[in-house]
Amino acid sequence: MQSEKESKGFSISRRNFLKGTAAVGTTVGLLGVSTYGLKWLQPAQAQTEAKEEPIRSVCSPNCWQTCNHLVTVRDGKVVKSAPAPMPERTYDRICLRGLTHLQRVHHPERIKYPMKRAGERGEGKWEKISWEEAFNTIAEKFSQLRKQYGKQSIAIVGQSGNYGVLNGGYAGQYRFSGVLEAVHATGSVDTSLSTGFAAPMGTGIFDAYSNEPLDWVNARTIILWGSACAETQINEWHFIQEAKEKGARLVVIDPIYTATAQKADIWVNLRPASDTALALGLMREIMAQGMVDKDFLLHHTCAPFLVRSDDKQFARAEKKPLVWDTNSQSAKPHDSSGIVPELEGTHPINGVACTTAYSLLWDKVKDYTPQKVAELTEVPASMVVEVAHLLAANKPGGIKFGFGADRYHHANLLGQAMITLLGLTGNMGKSGNILGMAFYGFDPMIYNAGWLFPAGTFPAVLPLMRLQDTVIKQDPHPVKALYIMCSNLLVQTADRNKWLKEVWPKLEFVVAVDQFLNNTMDYADIILPAAHYYETEEPVLAGDVPYVLYRRQALEPLLEAKPDWEIYQGITTKMGLGQYFPEKLQASKEWFDMPILKQQGITFDKIRQEQAVRFLPNPYIPWKDGKFKTESGKLEFYLEKMAATAEELPVFKWPLEAGPDSKLAGKYPFVLLTRHEKFRIHSQYENQPWLRELNPEPVADLNPKDARAKGIADGEMVEVYNDRGHVVLKCRYNESIRPGVVHIQQGWWRYVAGHHQELTHAQFKEGIFNYSFFDVRVDFRKYAGGELH
Amino acid sequence: MTKKYGMVIDLKRCIGCHTCEIACKLENDVPMGMYWNRILTEGGKYMDAPKGEYPNVQRGYLPLACQHCENAPCVKVCPVAATYKSEDGRVLINYERCIGCRYCMAACPYNVRVFNWQEPVRIPDFDYGSADTPKRKRGIVEKCSFCEQRVNKGMQPFCVEVCPARARHFGDLNDPSSEVAQLVRTRKGEQLLEDRGTKPQVYYVR
Structure with a gap:
């Protein structure tokens, strides 16, 4: 077994190191081992060891890792950045980008004066x-x-x-x-996903609503939803890895085979923009199989709240939402003592039919069978079932979102679906839960x-x-x-x-x-x-x-x-x-x-x-007391305010452009994903020499099948275009890319011609301030602009 | 017993982020265009490209630097004894002695040594990293020293300190209680190109 694994594992790399080693053999043994241990051969130690006291700084772009750095300055020049010791050493951190700061400080192209x-x-x-x-x-x-x-x-x-x-x-x-x-x-x-996610908890969209990363190691099921955190938030990765080593199962939901997806136990390679359909399918499966956390639902969420059929608002008495008490067979304020609230059902109150929020949720999700979800998302039905069962039964768990799934119109509904899923499964307020994103600033x-x-x-x-x-x-x-x-x-x-x-x-x-x-x-x-x-x-x-x-x-x-x-x-x-x-x-x-x-x-x-x-308790685990910041103190996944637009509960809608129903689908058959990766934070570090050595120029990553169908060879220049604009760049065959997708790393400043942001649109959903960067259709063709380098 | 320094790299943990690669350049004053430590993609034709056909794809990462071989071919071929095996098991270079013949580069089956073909180009244009990192000039060979300037002072190599995935471990392979010795034992550490008989002191676990 071992040798088979070895030869398989290293067969590719062997080719790599053999490059340029043709002369091996003839010179072997010239000096034999005679130099072993000869102390006089060692280089002289540096004569004087200059005492250098590093200064402690913080690297603070919007990966929001806020790595603390020890910065060494020698003769007025930054010569080194290193991780600074944190109060909890598990948060000692730096990344490839943060290590290049000396190139930014002393960059030859830095703006010199006004x-x-x-x-x-x-x-x-x-x-x-x-x-x-x-x-x-x-x-x-x-x-x-x-x-x-x-x-x-x-x-x-x-x-x-x-x-x-x-x-x-x-x-x-x-x-x-x-x-x-x-x-x-x-x-x-990028606030759409978090708007939908935070509202049921009654918090601000970037409030401290998740357990802190050092507690993630206690998770048993981790869903990374549209998050390539092994590249973008590199210093959050090791907590997830440590959870995995303790037996956690990792699900990565992403149309692209990222380095994060590579580490998944289950890679859910769904069709772009179909995420909410998947979420509804997960809910349906959990509800249909009776895998919900009934105790959590009844006591800490709005699930038993009675919703009026006329105005879609909670039925209330003295401003308090009512529930149906099965003991007294009557409607009572949700926080009355001695009641046993009913989870499912409809009852008339003052002549108006009122149904529990849970039953209404079931109505919204019941059609999203694994088979239907498979059709919408192009994910196997069995995978939908498997992920649902993990989240509901292999607890504690959580969902960490990145912003990959956020960059579509209606992403707020996905956020609302995610928090509802966590509520249904009682994955809140306990060690090992992950609620969306850790953010404490x-x-x-x-x-x-x-x-x-x-x-x-x-x-x-x-x-x-x-x-x-x-x-x-x-x-x-x-x-x-x-x-x-x-x-x-x-x-x-x-x-x-x-x-x-x-x-x-x-x-x-x-x-x-x-x-x-x-x-x-x-x-x-x-x-x-x-x-x-x-x-x-x-x-x-x-x-x-x-x-x-x-x-x-x-x-x-x-x-x-x-x-x-x-x-x-x-x-x-x-x-x-x-x-x-x-x-x-x-x-x-x-x-x-x-x-x-x-x-x-x-x-x-x-x-x-x-x-x-x-400044937060150690470990920081919010919602331990099961009390949320909503008016009722419960998780209100039923959003009364959204009833006017029929979005009081999560529903699935294809977004503006990226869905298969789009009017543009014929003219522009490809969805453009401009994702974050490891060589930049947004557009920062774009011109860092060490990073450009590794990642020298913008490329359009295309599935080879799509490129070949247009007669475009690997490495040829292509023009990616739509009615709004174009961008010209080199094509790179890449099997990480889902057919039907064009991928360009976001953050590049300049191209041969055009820009990827010419292709995107600035339409947003009323009241939700979110650029739908991925909700974009394009086509591409061989670039006709002549020879380019 | 004398020390035998070695490294264990956990490929299950490695995310191919290149942090160790950049850290190495920074700490060791490595010029533009040169690497002592590289991250190879076990996959398709390009960095980060997988093998297979979507969605049946696979990718792995292999960080690669000097293997500090116990039976180091580079040491054997060096005509001026510039490359040597230190008492504590590291393969080091006395840069003052190197004559730039590059026999060692030919002998190394891992392609981890680099040659200063030109005056080293640095951006920014000064020496960076630790103050006592050995200096190199045009016409000589250089490579990973397990950060000799740090290890000599009892510190870890910089790549080990910075690895965001905590995938790199360093220590004394001769000490059975050391983390590296235990990892090699319990996780069945693998060596690269074992059949060459070089006996690398860098192990990979997966």
Whole structure:
């Protein structure tokens, strides 16, 4: 057995190391083993060992791993990044991207000084200016626009490029826009799944609703749903692996054979956009087989709540939802003592037929038999049954979602289905549960309104999704200027041509702050060089670790770069508002002045000294008491507010484009998936030399069958196109890719021609701010533009 | 008993993320275009491409660096004794002695040694990594030293410290209670190209 396994396992790699070793044999034995153990052959030890004290910083892009780094600086240069010891050492972490920071800090193409545009927008001609001129120009232009069009003619635009409190895209940026009373156009653009997932718990979409990763090792069943976390959130992977080694079963739901899918016990390679059908099928199987956790459903969820047939709202008495008490055979408030609620049934209350939420859920899912789900998802019926049984019977378990399944219209219904599944199976509030995503950064932030808005003035908050139309229509705000920071806006948002052809012509003034001339900067009027993470000192919002974090400054900003906070100081001082941007240590100290931390004795001095301090219980397992943050205190998977659109319970709908029912399916037979992978975090690290050595250029990954059918050879240039735009890149045959799918890694700045974000659309579901990046149809053809390299 | 340093790489855990590969370049001041440690894909033609036909596909990862062979062919062929076996079982290079003949590269069945064909190109343009990482110049051969500058001080090789999947283990194979010795024993550690008789001190478990 062993030798067979060996020869099989290593047969491929053998070819690899044999390359270039033709001369083996003739020289063997020249010196024999005579050198073994000869001490005098060893190189001299370094004569003096320079004492180097690494500085502790935090790497904080939006993989939300917030790895703490030890940064070594030698002769004013960053020479090393290493994982810093965390309070729980299992959270010591770094990744291939974080290890390249010295290349970012000292990159030859880093923006050296402020610049103003010297040619047309997009032409790439720049002229050096001083910071003084930059601040004056911005302050003057902002003041003029405010006078002429009102304060909301300026939009502060940000994304997730930095979790730093002062310099990042969250806290400090709010303070800037609040002081200016500008439009604050930020916010996550992937909130659909989490909107549906969080609502039944009554929490915010990115609140601390999941068990922390160190507890995941106690899971028995783990479903990774549209999550390639072994590539994208690399430092969450080992917890899942450790659970597997303790006997957990891993299910990975993904149309693409990712490195994560490779590790699965069951890889559910479903058709893109069919996820909710699968979820309904899992629910049906669990309910049909009586595998639900009845006790949890009756006491901790809305399952027994009676829903009125007329207005689809809960039947209530004194504002309390009613249940049917089988003891007294009458409707009673759900929290009455001594009752035995009924799970299924219909009863008339005051002449209106009322049915339990559980029975209504069954009505919604009962048609989703394994066979029907197999037709919709192209997943074998037996696999649907197997996954359902694992989640219901092999407990505790959980579902961790990535954003792969989020990037479709109606993904909120999938999120709602996922949390309902966890409720049905009682997989909540126990060690070993995973609830969607571990995220702990915003919990301290919500206590900090005083810090965010020190002037008592507020920004006009505008979901980033609405910015395109706001500028085009000049409604509801007359936006004439953008101040873009922590965002490569034209690479990380959809419908690039709409931005450039419809939005940009309406803008009188665009300021962009970054470290590199990416292709958002191409279209700015003023460019400001931002400081790197290592060049700043500030509190940092944690991601999936249960700590309050703080980074110390490892080196002064290089060249003429400035931390964003100092840029705010410069601009606001010129506008007479500088008093709201105090010195950075003072501002940091004020940030920590919040009850949730003070109660635990977490002071500024402590945090500045220790730099990572736990603020959640160890281990953090929410919902232990079975009480949720909804009005009833129960998991309300029946969403009364959604009854108006018939989405009070999860239902399956194909999205706008990606489904087989799409009108575009004939013209554009392929679904475009632009997924995250291991060489970037969004568009950050795109130009890192070590990462580009491994991943040199954009490619369209195609299933060889699809490419061959069009006569396209491996490595040929192809044009991927639809009515919105095109992109030209090399084709790569790849059997990881499901037939019918075109895959391009997201985050690339530039292509031979076009851009993958020309292909995407910016349509979103009312009230749900989500770019449906994968809900996109395309076709491809051999590129006719001549020879390209 | 003298030490015999070795490494165990858990292929069940490896996710092919290249963190160890980049860490190696950083710690050991490895120039552009060169690797002491590479992640091979056991699969299709390209990095990360699987073998088979969708959805019946398979992929594995194999991190590959110097195997620190007990019976090291590179040591035998080096005409100037620049490559040697240290007392504690590491295959090391005295870069001062290397004359760049590349016999060792020809002798190594694992293709893990790299040659400085040109003046080393670094981005950024200075020496990075630990201060005492041995310096190399044009015209000489270099390779994984189990991070000699760290191990000499009682630390682990940097790739072991950073591995996000906790797939890499380092220690004394001669100490039966060491983690590496136990892993080799209990998980039936495999050696690459065992038939060559090189007796690698890097083991793989799967």
